Structures are given as C-alpha cells and as structure tokens.
Amino acid sequence: MGLLGGLFNQFKKGLKRTQELVLAPMGRLLGLRRLDEAQLEELEDLLLQADLGVKAVDQLMARLRAELRGGADIDPKRVLKEELLRLLRQSPARPFEAAGTQVVLLVGVNGVGKTTTLGKLAAHLKGRGEGALVVAGDTFRAAAIDQLELWAERAGVPIIRNHMGGDPAAIAFDGATSAQAKGIPWVLIDTAGRLHTKDHLMKELDKIRRSLQKVLPAAPHRVLLVLDATTGQNGLAQAEAFVRAAGVTDLILTKLDGSAKGGVVVPILDRLKLPIAFVGVGEGVEDLIPFEAEAFVDGLLDV
Ligand SMILES: Nc1nc2c(ncn2[C@@H]2O[C@H](COP(=O)(O)OP(=O)(O)O)[C@@H](O)[C@H]2O)c(=O)[nH]1
Numbered sequence: 001m002g003l004l005g006g007l008f009n010q011f012k013k014g015l016k017r018t019q020e021l022v023l024a025p026m027g028r029l030l031g032l033r034r035l036d037e038a039q040l041e042e043l044e045d046l047l048l049q050a051d052l053g054v055k056a057v058d059q060l061m062a063r064l065r066a067e068l069r070g071g072a073d074i075d076p077k078r079v080l081k082e083e084l085l086r087l088l089r090q091s092p093a094r095p096f097e098a099a100g101t102q103v104v105l106l107v108g109v110n111g112v113g114k115t116t117t118l119g120k121l122a123a124h125l126k127g128r129g130e131g132a133l134v135v136a137g138d139t140f141r142a143a144a145i146d147q148l149e150l151w152a153e154r155a156g157v158p159i160i161r162n163h164m165g166g167d168p169a170a171i172a173f174d175g176a177t178s179a180q181a182k183g184i185p186w187v188l189i190d191t192a193g194r195l196h197t198k199d200h201l202m203k204e205l206d207k208i209r210r211s212l213q214k215v216l217p218a219a220p221h222r223v224l225l226v227l228d229a230t231t232g233q234n235g236l237a238q239a240e241a242f243v244r245a246a247g248v249t250d251l252i253l254t255k256l257d258g259s260a261k262g263g264v265v266v267p268i269l270d271r272l273k274l275p276i277a278f279v280g281v282g283e284g285v286e287d288l289i290p291f292e293a294e295a296f297v298d299g300l301l302d303v
C-alpha cells in the first residue's frame with residue numbers, strides 16, 4: 001500500500017465517530033444527482049453538525065446551488081471534496097525534516113494531549129531513524145514528569161528532567177545543550193498548560209525561549225500548539241490568544257478519534273492560518289498521523 005493509501009486508512013479509522021454520527025446519514029444525499037430545497041437544507045444541517053463552520057458550509061451550499069441552477073446532473077460528493085481540498089490546502093504543512101539540532105516546543109492548555117503527543121512524536125521521529133531527546137518542561141505537576149518518563153521509555157529516547165517545581169527554562173537549556181553536543185536532531189520540550197495565571201504561563205514560555213536562544217539562536221524552530229478536537233470550535237478563541245502570545249508555528253489536533261466534529265479541521269485552519277502538522281487519533285504510540293489534506297478528505301467522505 002502506498003503512503004497515501006496508508007494515511008487514508010488511518011484517517012478513516014480516526015474519523016469513525018464523525019462518520020457514524022454525521023456523515024453516514026449524509027451518504028444518501030451525496031449520492032443524489034439532483035437535490036430539492038429540503039434535501040439541500042438537510043445536507044447543510046449535517047455539514048454544520050460535523051463542525052465544518054458556517055463560512056465553509058455557506059461556500060459549499062452556494063456552489064451546489066449554482067451547479068443545480070445549471071440544470072444538468074451534479075455530483076455533490078465531488079463538489080464537497082473539491083471545496084474541502086481548496087480550504088484545507090490554504091496552509092500546507094511544513095514537513096519535519098532534520099537539519100542540525102531543531103528545538104520543538106509543545107504548548108497548549110491543560111489536558112489537550114501535549115505530553116501524549118510529545119511521546120508519539122518522539123517515537124515517530126525515532127522510527128524514521130532520527131534521534132530525539134525529550135525535556136520534561138512541565139515541572140508544575142510531578143505526575144507530568146513521570147508521564148513523560150514513561151513515554152520516553154516507550155519511544156526509546158533519552159529524557160532530561162529535574163524535580164517538580166524546578167525551572168523549566170533551565171532544563172530546556174540543558175536539553176538543547178546536550179542535544180547539540182551529541183548531534184541529536186530533535187529536542188522536544190513539554191510545557192505546562194496551566195500555571196497560576198495565563199500571564200505567568202506566557203512569561204514562562206518567554207523565559208524558555210530566551211534560555212534556548214543562548215544555545216541555539218534560531219530556537220525554538222517550531223512551536224506546536226496542541227488543540228483538542230472534542231472541544232470543536234469552542235476552543236478557537238483561546239487558541240487564537242495562544243497563537244499571538246506564544247509564537248506558534250504549527251498546529252496539532254488531538255482526539256480526533258473521540259470527536260464527532262472531525263470537520264473542525266476546516267474552521268481551525270481558516271481562522272488560525274497555520275498548518276496542521278499532525279493529528280492524534282488515539283492514545284497509542286502509533287496514533288499520530290502527519291496531516292495530508294487529500295487523505296483526510298477521502299477518509300472523511302468515504303461513506
Ligand atoms: N482518544 C485520544 N486520547 C488522547 C489523544 N491524545 C491524548 N489523549 C488523552 O488525553 C488525556 C490528556 O493527555 P495529556 O497528554 O496528559 O495532556 P496534557 O495535559 O496537554 O499534557 C490523556 O488521557 C491522553 O491519553 C488522542 O489523540 N486520542
């Protein structure tokens with residue numbers, strides 16, 4: 001099976017809940033060659049339920065109506081696919097390619113899946129034959145350090161940690177120094193999602209950034225904002241605040257498997273104007289998929 005075929009199957013599995021709850025009822029409508037007003041409205045409701053967002057759904061419906069006015073038979077599934085691809089290709093992902101030592105910071109609110117994603121990402125990079133070193137930068141809770149330790153073991157990569165309450169900027173510095181000395185291409189830094197105040201959190205991220213730059217002036221090379229798909233569009237305002245304050249470069253959308261709102265990828269990309277690097281589709285080490293628009297849309301529409 002080709003790379004895209006493999007991705008397609010992974011997306012299909014990850015989008016199962018969205019498919020069952022929303023897209024399966026849509027299958028019948030997508031197979032029609034002419035749709036009347038009631039059927040168009042039914043389709044519109046289902047697209048909104050999948051959390052594709054008002055803007056994209058309006059565009060889609062306008063195009064379907066325009067094609068219907070043409071009088072000839074139409075192919076709603078093809079129209080949907082073309083429109084979704086156009087929207088999703090606005091911010092193409094920058095592939096993770098090793099070039100010297102690159103520092104990746106994972107940020108996001110508590111519970112979205114930062115530590116889990118970091119573990120999966122370390123395993124993914126290791127699986128490609130590239131070394132990674134992980135840094136337990138969430139020193140706010142002891143459990144977070146132990147959780148990362150388990151993931152480091154699972155991925156077979158070294159971890160830099162200190163005690164709970166230690167200075168995250170100091171271990172980030174140690175991590176970057178050690179990776180550079182050993183020629184390790186990836187440094188993945190976990191961070192806290194909750195501190196005493198949001199202001200305090202942003203100051204801490206700034207401090208991490210400045211201490212990294214003492215070792216590698218271009219660091220952090222990537223700042224990944226981790227978002228939880230089950231929150232749907234509700235999390236977008238908070239995400240925007242993070243993007244502005246933390247210099248986010250890429251997005252990671254987790255828990256797609258637990259969400260019936262898989263379409264949320266569309267309004268997220270549209271509003272944040274940043275590429276989605278990976279999506280999380282489960283709690284296992286394999287459950288992180290590099291985002292690829294066509295495989296995603298095919299997985300979504302395979303009803
Ligand atoms: N189903 C599912 N659960 C996930 C995924 N990613 C993370 N989780 C779970 O979400 C919970 C919070 O994850 P954690 O990494 O601790 O979040 P953090 O607070 O941002 O570091 C854990 O129970 C994870 O197993 C995913 O892609 N799918």
Ligand SMILES: [Mg+2]
Nearest residue numbers: 114115138144
């Ligand atoms: Mg964590």
